[in-house]
Amino acid sequence: xxxxxxxxxxxxxxAAVMNGADAVYMGLRExxxxxxxxxxxxxxxxxxxxxxxxxxxxxxxxxxxLVTDREFDDALARAADLARLGADALIVADLGLVRxxxxxxxxxxxxxxxxxxxxxxDGVKTAAAMGLRRVVLARELTLGEIKxxxxxxxxETEVFVHGALCMSYSGQCYFSSVIGRRSGNRGVCAQPxxxxxxxxxxxxxxxxxxxxxxxxHIAELEKTGVACLKxxxxxxxxxxxAIVTSVYSKAAHDGxxxxxxxxxxxxxxxxxGGFTDGYLTGKTGGAMFGARGENERPDTxxxxxxxxxxxxxxxxxxxxxxxxxxxxxxxxxxxxxxxxGNSAGSESRIPEPSFHRELTAATLETQLRKAGGTPFLVxxxxxxxxxGLFLTTADINELRREALDKLAEKRRAFTPPAIFAREAEPSxxxxxxxxxxxxxxxxxxxxxEELLSLAPEVVYIPAAELKKKRLSEPLRAYGxxxxxxxxxxxxxxxxxxxxxxxxxxxxxLGISSALCTNIGQIAPVRARGFTARGDFGLNLFNxxxxxxxxxxxxxxxxxxxxxxxxxIRGVSKELDTEIIAYGRLPLMxxxxxxxxSSAGTCACDSFAGLVDRRGVTFPVVRESGTCRxxxxxxxKLWLADKLSDFENAGLWALRLSFTTENAAECxxxxxxxxxxxxxEPSGFTRGLYYKSVE
Numbered sequence: 001x002x003x004x005x006x007x008x009x010x011x012x013x014x015a016a017v018m019n020g021a022d023a024v025y026m027g028l029r030e031x032x033x034x035x036x037x038x039x040x041x042x043x044x045x046x047x048x049x050x051x052x053x054x055x056x057x058x059x060x061x062x063x064x065x066l067v068t069d070r071e072f073d074d075a076l077a078r079a080a081d082l083a084r085l086g087a088d089a090l091i092v093a094d095l096g097l098v099r100x101x102x103x104x105x106x107x108x109x110x111x112x113x114x115x116x117x118x119x120x121x122d123g124v125k126t127a128a129a130m131g132l133r134r135v136v137l138a139r140e141l142t143l144g145e146i147k148x149x150x151x152x153x154x155x156e157t158e159v160f161v162h163g164a165l166c167m168s169y170s171g172q173c174y175f176s177s178v179i180g181r182r183s184g185n186r187g188v189c190a191q192p193x194x195x196x197x198x199x200x201x202x203x204x205x206x207x208x209x210x211x212x213x214x215x216x217h218i219a220e221l222e223k224t225g226v227a228c229l230k231x232x233x234x235x236x237x238x239x240x241x242a243i244v245t246s247v248y249s250k251a252a253h254d255g256x257x258x259x260x261x262x263x264x265x266x267x268x269x270x271x272x273g274g275f276t277d278g279y280l281t282g283k284t285g286g287a288m289f290g291a292r293g294e295n296e297r298p299d300t301x302x303x304x305x306x307x308x309x310x311x312x313x314x315x316x317x318x319x320x321x322x323x324x325x326x327x328x329x330x331x332x333x334x335x336x337x338x339x340x341g342n343s344a345g346s347e348s349r350i351p352e353p354s355f356h357r358e359l360t361a362a363t364l365e366t367q368l369r370k371a372g373g374t375p376f377l378v379x380x381x382x383x384x385x386x387x388g389l390f391l392t393t394a395d396i397n398e399l400r401r402e403a404l405d406k407l408a409e410k411r412r413a414f415t416p417p418a419i420f421a422r423e424a425e426p427s428x429x430x431x432x433x434x435x436x437x438x439x440x441x442x443x444x445x446x447x448x449e450e451l452l453s454l455a456p457e458v459v460y461i462p463a464a465e466l467k468k469k470r471l472s473e474p475l476r477a478y479g480x481x482x483x484x485x486x487x488x489x490x491x492x493x494x495x496x497x498x499x500x501x502x503x504x505x506x507x508x509l510g511i512s513s514a515l516c517t518n519i520g521q522i523a524p525v526r527a528r529g530f531t532a533r534g535d536f537g538l539n540l541f542n543x544x545x546x547x548x549x550x551x552x553x554x555x556x557x558x559x560x561x562x563x564x565x566x567x568i569r570g571v572s573k574e575l576d577t578e579i580i581a582y583g584r585l586p587l588m589x590x591x592x593x594x595x596x597s598s599a600g601t602c603a604c605d606s607f608a609g610l611v612d613r614r615g616v617t618f619p620v621v622r623e624s625g626t627c628r629x630x631x632x633x634x635x636k637l638w639l640a641d642k643l644s645d646f647e648n649a650g651l652w653a654l655r656l657s658f659t660t661e662n663a664a665e666c667x668x669x670x671x672x673x674x675x676x677x678x679x680e681p682s683g684f685t686r687g688l689y690y691k692s693v694e
Contacts, residue, residue: 001222001229001252004060004158005245008037008234011310013048015242016057017317018310020249023058024048025091026234028082031075032062033093033115034234035187042081049086054411055375056318056340061087062234064113065187066094066541066560069570076100076422083108084416089133093171093185095519096544099551100422102131107417109133114160115185116519117171117537121149121493123520126552128154134227136160138169139212140591141492142282147224148493156227161218162244162266163232165209165276165288167193168588168631172489172537175587177562178633178685183693185539185562193588194291197618198611206594206610207631210290213266213275215258218251236270239298239306243269246309268299269306284592314375320407321380322368324399326351326359328386334368334399336376336407344406348399354390361385367396374404427543430573430650434643437673438578438655440486440515441666442624444471446658450667452478454674457653458533460515462486463502464625471509480510487525488626489517489537489589496524498625503528513555522552531555536580543572550574556652561585561637565689569649576652581639582669583657584619584632585687594620594629619660632659638684640672 005016007026016024026048029039040048049059061082067075079090079101090108092098093115101110111134112118112127119138127135134156137146141159150157166173166184176190177183193207212232214221221229229252231244243265250256258266267274273290277283324334328351335345351359365381391399440460441447447459452474459478463485465471475483485506491498499521503514507528514525517537525532534540534549534557541560549557556576559568568579588594595607609619610631619632639646639654646654656673658666668679 002058002227003245003249003252004228004230005241006163006231006233006236007048007241008034008039008236009238010040010044010048012234012238012241013051015238015306015310016245017052017055018315019242019246020253021057021245023060023088023228024052025060025062025230027062028078031065031067031071031078031187033064033113033184033187034062037234042085045082045087046085050412053086053414054318054408055315058088059086060089060091060111062091062113063097064091064093064115066183066185066539066562067097068563068567069542072096072100072542072544073422076104079105079108080419083419086414086416091136093539094541094545095130095538095548096540096542096546098130098132099544099548104420104422105417106131111158112136113170114138115171117169117489118520119145119169119490119492119518120496120520121152122496122524123518124149124153124155124157126519126523130548134158136230139165140169140279140490142494143217143220143224143280145492145494146221146226146280150225157225158228158230159221159226160212160232161214161221161229162212162248165212167207167209167590167592167594169490169591171539172589173587174562174585175631177688177693178585178587181688181691181693183562186693188694192612195612199609205289205291207588208272208291209288209592210272210274210276211270212277212279213271214277214280215247215251215263215266217277217280218248219255222252233270237303238310239303240269242306242309243302265302268302270298279591285596288592314373316372316375316377318376318411319379320376320404322378322382324364324368324381324383326364326383326385326389326391328389332391332395332399334403336378336403338376338407338411340411342407342410344403344410346399346402346406348391348395351389351391354388357390358388359385359390364391364396367393368400370397371400371404375408376404425547425572427572428574430577431652432648432650434647435578435649435651436653437581437670438653439658439666439670440655441465441658442621444468444474446661446663446666447471447474448663448667449477451663451670454667454670456656456670457482458513459483460486460655462624463488463498463505466502466505466509466511475509481512483509483511484513484515484531484533485511486515486535486624487517487521488623488628489535490591490626490628491518491521499524503530506530516554519552522554526553534558536561546572546577547574558655562688562693564692565645565649568651568689571650573650578651578653578655579646579689580637580657581646581654582637582673584636584659585657586630587618587633588631589623590629590631593627594631595622621659633685635683635685636681637687638681639686639689640669640680642686643673
């Protein structure tokens with residue numbers, strides 16, 4: 001298995017390589033999900049890639065943020081730069097970038113970032129169909145789920161094994177952007193999850209998980225067939241990279257069980273009250289939570305030792321073989337060959353006759369193996385030496401040095417992939433005039449005759465609500481053709497029956513549309529004859545992302561609510577496009593139950609929410625049909641008095657998203673959007689439509 005280490009700086013590259021990394025991931029200062037790291041200039045990246053190439057280490061470049069239309073050409077230019085600078089693969093998250101990069105650089109390997117929220121075999125298959133060669137799986141998967149996906153996947157899988165854990169599924173956290181305009185999907189998360197909140201059990205850290213550590217599960221992970229074990233930490237010091245890489249490299253490559261001192265070093269390098277393996281083992285709950293103590297500081301001597309591990313010498317990690325010939329009356333010759341088929345040679349002066357001490361093959365072999373201070377490890381030497389000849393030690397050392405320098409030069413060389421010009425595609429303006437409106441509800445009880453009398457274009461209802469008797473009357477009165485079943489945002493391969501059951505229940509009721517919240521749901525939905533619509537969880541942020549949604553077979557798509565109004569107006573709309581225009585925006589989707597960790601018991605129906613340091617309450621609800629929880633915004637998005645701003649923006653619909661409202665509140669809010677009544681929430685937000693996120 002490949003050990004993939006973080007490099008937030010050029011120093012961290014050396015720390016990773018010198019401590020056994022097989023690959024490093026790093027980014028330029030733009031378009032990467034750790035924009036707060038030191039990151040790399042183009043010159044630094046080129047030098048780092050060259051350093052790694054010589055030593056047999058892969059370099060993966062992060063291009064894993066959402067990109068606006070205005071930034072899109074620059075992002076493609078950075079991708080082309082990275083390819084020319086020697087990146088072995090690009091890690092991407094934006095569906096639009098994936099689509100465009102496959103066209104301009106068809107031979108460049110692309111890896112799906114964990115920000116793409118892929119957690120099922122169907123998701124991996126869709127990624128493969130889009131041209132990706134590796135998928136970084138969601139951190140929340142169990143060992144059994146990883147094994148099932150990997151054994152059946154058409155492309156490689158990669159899993160995180162160490163480092164910070166987000167409370168929310170990656171790519172599905174909007175907390176930082178909605179409350180502070182710093183988007184995690186854009187690489188500038190402010191980490192509100194690490195702050196204390198008040199709940200039923202007093203002040204605590206109900207959104208802060210301990211760091212992940214799976215060093216005790218390396219052998220189990222190897223049996224799953226995963227291609228790569230990934231260490232998180234580009235925001236951390238190079239010493240952290242050195243320490244963690246060393247422990248994991250020895251465990252994966254040498255089969256070394258981590259010692260007590262290894263485990264102590266990992267914890268001392270960085271942890272939040274210890275480590276957790278709860279997701280992998282399926283043991284979620286309170287033991288997974290922890291926060292960083294204010295006075296925690298890494299051990300000074302440990303840091304010094306880590307620094308020494310990469311501050312001098314070289315790693316001697318590239319195995320080479322040597323053939324040397326010392327013959328009378330001709331220059332001595334030496335050639336080295338590596339495992340990649342590269343070879344390089346050198347010649348010394350003509351050997352002298354020996355008067356006191358002759359050169360032997362054994363002596364020559366011993367001297368040629370002394371490649372310390374270089375990236376090379378001389379494992380096999382074949383030497384032919386005529387009797388009665390002599391070369392000085394300096395001659396042999398120079399012979400070796402020159403040949404290895406030439407070999408290193410050959411290993412530096414690489415051929416970048418072909419890069420083609422981007423073909424212009426016409427921009428589609430979308431619908432003209434006033435957008436229609438759609439409605440999504442959390443429960444069938446929120447549907448009323450009054451709400452349906454306002455004639456929403458589509459009514460989105462969760463799959464878990466389909467069997468409720470309360471739903472039969474609205475279906476009969478309004479017509480099943482205007483309903484769409486909403487699938488949970490996370491449906492693991494183990495839960496695949498959920499899709500089968502949900503679609504069978506929907507079909508039995510006459511519903512023929514489904515709202516897909518993840519790329520892994522689209523193909524199964526369409527294969528069963530349903531019209532597939534795209535939800536906000538797809539993070540469609542630019543024109544090419546909308547085109548990608550069309551290419552995947554969606555009939556309509558929901559744009560990201562992190563976009564502002566000018567961006568919405570400008571995006572090309574090749575299919576019916578909607579935005580969320582009302583409701584409590586979802587800030588987090590969590591595998592760990594926020595309610596249970598905060599209240600100490602399952603109390604979804606009576607849990608008030610989390611209260612921050614300013615006294616603001618964030619409601620927490622259970623995602624319908626699952627035990628996952630959704631943290632909602634404290635204020636409702638309200639645009640009923642701004643509807644004229646969204647006319648002629650090309651939108652098909654504005655969605656009213658009902659979560660904590662009762663049936664009367666739902667109908668009152670909908671009436672106001674229909675131009676009737678005087679309802680207005682007591683406190684509201686305009687969301688991000690009139691702002692720009694970083």
